[in-house]
Amino acid sequence: MTPESVILIGQEAIKVTALIATPILGSALTVGLLVGMFQAATQIQEATLSFIPKLAIMAFTLMTAGSWMLNLLVNFTRRLIGNIPLLIG
Numbered sequence: 001m002t003p004e005s006v007i008l009i010g011q012e013a014i015k016v017t018a019l020i021a022t023p024i025l026g027s028a029l030t031v032g033l034l035v036g037m038f039q040a041a042t043q044i045q046e047a048t049l050s051f052i053p054k055l056a057i058m059a060f061t062l063m064t065a066g067s068w069m070l071n072l073l074v075n076f077t078r079r080l081i082g083n084i085p086l087l088i089g
Contacts, residue, residue, distance in 0.1 A: 001087045009080070016076045020069045027061045028054045 035050045062069075 005087055012076065016072060019072060023061050023065045023069070024058050027057045031057045 031053050032050060035053055039045060039049060
């Protein structure tokens with residue numbers, strides 16, 4: 001196993017992690033920004049007002065994009081396990 005192959009595996013793992021996290025974090029960021037603007041406009045400073053919508057949108061995003069995320073992770077794992085003989089030998 002060469003240092004280049006380790007770096008390539010690490011880069012691909014970071015890429016897969018970013019692809020998996022982006023939909024959930026992006027939707028939470030968008031909802032958080034909207035709720036924050038609403039709270040600033042109405043001067044309502046309630047913590048649950050920001051937490052509940054973020055939780056709901058993250059659950060919805062996970063339900064809609066979860067199969068894609070799982071498929072991406074399974075494909076990466078299969079490629080990684082399939083390449084073990086090439087990496088060792």
